[in-house]
Amino acid sequence: MINIVSRQNVCLASNRGSNLYKVALSFRKNFSYKKSTTGRAGMSLSSPPDPGPKREADARAWYAIVIFALAAVLSYTDRLILNLLVAPIRSEMAITDTQVSFLQGAAFAIIYAFAGLPMGRHADRHGRRNLVLAGIGLWSLATALCGLAQSYGQLFGARILVGIGEAALAPAVLSMVPDLFPPHRRGTAVAIFIGGMVMGAGMATLVGGILIDVFSLGALSGLAQSAGVAPWRAVLLTLGLAGVVLALLVSTIPEPTRRDSLGADVKPGLDTLRRYLVDNRWAFGLLLGGLTLTQIVDYGANSWTPSLLMRVHDFTPSETGTALGSILIGVAGLGTIVGGMLADFLEARGHSTAKPMVAAAAVSLGVPCLLFGVMPGVGLTLVLFTAYAFLLAIGAGVGIAAILDLVPSELRGMTTAVQAFAYTAFGLGVGPTLVAVTTDHVFADPLAVGLSISVTGIPLLALSALAMWRSLPHYRNVRQRLADAANI
Secondary structure (H helix, E strand, C coil): CCCCCCCCCCCCCCCCCCHHHHHHHHHHHHCCEEECCCCCEEECEECCCCCCCHHHHHHHHHHHHHHHHHHHHHHHHHHHHHHHCHHHHHHHHCCCHHHHHHHHCHHHHHHHHHHHHHHHHHHHHCCHHHHHHHHHHHHHHHHHHHHHCCCHHHHHHHHHHHHHHHCCHHHHHHHHHHHHCCHHHHHHHHHHHHHHHHHHHHHHHHHHHHHHHHHHCCCCHHHHHHCCCCHHHHHHHHHHHHHHHHHHHHCCCCCCCCCCEECCCCCCCHHHHHHHHHHCHHHHHHHHHHHHHHHHHHHHHHHHHHHHHHHHCCCCHHHHHHHHHHHHHHHHHHHHHHHHHHHHHHHHCCCCCHHHHHHHHHHHHHCHHHHHHHCCCHHHHHHHHHHHHHHHHHHHHHHHHHHHHCCCHHHHHHHHHHHHHHHHHHHHHHHHHHHHHHHHHHHCCHHHHHHHHHHHHHHHHHHHHHHHHHHHHHHHHHHHHHHHHCCC
């Protein structure tokens, strides 16, 4: 899904008169040049040969990415499972929708967003596999602590720990992918990992609904009752234990040898990134700003659609989990692949702005689909939600690839952290609360949750589409400057 354009000699100059041109020249002086095996001059890179037969190395790489995708599924399940547990948590702890939204959003999002950058820098300098293990251990323990919390404050604190643990996963895994796969396979590998995140949103509702039934009415209900554990708590404790199994699987993956590491002591820092973003502010501002708006809408919709089905359409938790989980796992997961394939198809035929164009088109088509919140019948609600989930998955997946195309390889790690910060701090931090505040204080009616989703989401998604359409010429210019800068 994420198609990274990798060039060995990409510099940081947007033009010869900019400060970044000087930075690029500085990089050139610090890089050691030598004749490559293909006879072309290039940076001296540390690229040790893959150990063992090629087929065996490929099998190990695909095994690793499948395990990492499972980690992504579990991380998003643990992150979003509270969406399905709103009713019992509100009832037992006597809290409002707004307080629940803080658990869904702010408690997790703020620390997750701020922890991303140091986690990314750690992944660049130390063992990535062990960072994944530490992250899984922390967020799984914290999920179990959510199930043991006796007060709103304890639950809030445990959600903060979930955010810290999950902040380690994406930077560490995405740092390892180039070391596991050759360039022509990295897009597929990253798509599998991102697909795990997308499917995790569905798994939170599907698995959560099944577990609630098991601990409420199923074979394990007597065990939960005898232990004095409410069904919603048993769900969280079970997910915490699942992290132990996942950690054992991750421990079987060896730390990959780093490829293509720059042979220089000087590394770009935050100031370099800041200057680069400022020099290309229109492309980044419009595209990243538009994509961030989609995340605000999407997190808000996904957080409260389960409550819409249960409050307005009288779905049980199990029915809600089955319906929404199937849609998010199947349709949204398919959307990420379809979007990436379509963008690659158009770009191969000369459309240099294919990625942001596909993202903008998908988001534009998604605007009227947000009317699912005010549909009178459950059939129309689910049909429009399915279309919305498919289109937003296209926009989100291709959008990530478009942002990465705008930066040289030396800045992609930190750029990814900035993007994750924007998505999480504003998307998860604002989206669920915006819908909840509208329900609590504008309509003052829990049954108006669907109307809140529509009236908050439609204008923001329309503004997002407009920003992405306006970004196209700026995106094209930055891509061209990067290509030109490769030849200085």
